[in-house]
Amino acid sequence: MTAPRIAACPRCGTSTRLDPQNVWRPFCSERCKLIDLGDWMSGRYALPVAEDPEAAADQDGE
Numbered sequence: 144m145t146a147p148r149i150a151a152c153p154r155c156g157t158s159t160r161l162d163p164q165n166v167w168r169p170f171c172s173e174r175c176k177l178i179d180l181g182d183w184m185s186g187r188y189a190l191p192v193a194e195d196p197e198a199a200a201d202q203d204g205e
């Protein structure tokens with residue numbers, strides 16, 4: 144029951160303990176956590192500006 148749960152850090156793959164003592168879990172360190180969070184936020188906030196072909200086709204409606 145007390146076996147530590149080990150998982151690979153999602154960021155760098157380092158074996159990381161998932162117990163409460165690891166405040167950066169599931170990451171191995173603050174650095175990995177911040178890097179991952181930064182990637183996630185930039186990916187979500189940077190909306191794609193790809194043109195929507197259906198919107199363009201809408202012009203000849205009516």
Ligand SMILES: [Zn+2]
Nearest residue numbers: 152155171175
């Ligand atoms: Zn890591």
